[in-house]
Amino acid sequence: MPVDTVTMALQKLKKQGYKYTQKREDIITVFVEANRYLSAKSVLHALEDEYPTLSYDTIYRNLYTFVEVGILEETELNNEKLFRITCLHEGHHHHHFICQQCGMTIALQMCPMDFFEQQLEGCQISSHRFEIFGVCKNCLALA
Numbered sequence: 765m766p767v768d769t770v771t772m773a774l775q776k777l778k779k780q781g782y783k784y785t786q787k788r789e790d791i792i793t794v795f796v797e798a799n800r801y802l803s804a805k806s807v808l809h810a811l812e813d814e815y816p817t818l819s820y821d822t823i824y825r826n827l828y829t830f831v832e833v834g835i836l837e838e839t840e841l842n843n844e845k846l847f848r849i850t851c852l853h854e855g856h857h858h859h860h861f862i863c864q865q866c867g868m869t870i871a872l873q874m875c876p877m878d879f880f881e882q883q884l885e886g887c888q889i890s891s892h893r894f895e896i897f898g899v900c901k902n903c904l905a906l907a
Contacts, residue, residue: 769796769849773835780833787815791826792835792849801839801846801867839895841867859893863900872896 773792774784782788794810795802802810804823811818827847830836836847841864848869851858861870876894899907 773830773849776833776835777830782829782833787811787818787822788826790814791823792830795836795847795849799849800869801841801848801862803844803846807847837893841897859895861896861898861900863903864897865899865903868900868902870900 770792794807807823831838835850837850838847859872877892
């Protein structure tokens with residue numbers, strides 16, 4: 765599965781007119797393998813052996829390009845911007861529980877929009893995102 769997700773992400777970049785670079789593929793691979801929210805600092809540390817001169821500017825520029833193209837999702841946790849790989853499979857809709865300690869996510873297979881659509885009758889909803897923040901059972905066990 766990680767290979768498929770990386771390939772799909774690279775195809776999405778190409779479709780939007782961005783060129784392929786090994787560095788971009790490696791950044792995407794970090795997110796696919798982690799499968800949780802990561803900070804720019806975490807990405808930099810994961811790639812520092814391979815790219816010793818890699819800068820935060822380069823990381824952030826790529827992260828925000830990936831968000832714009834729809835490869836990464838962005839959230840803020842404890843006043844820090846965090847990013848995770850988007851679920852790239854068409855028609856796949858769910859939301860996430862996000863651990864505030866380790867950044868791990870759990871997909872929630874239910875969507876609360878049915879409830880909200882009833883309350884917003886007559887409004888046009890263009891998009892939505894639902895996140896639950898807390899501490900996962902693994903982090904609780906370590907406490």
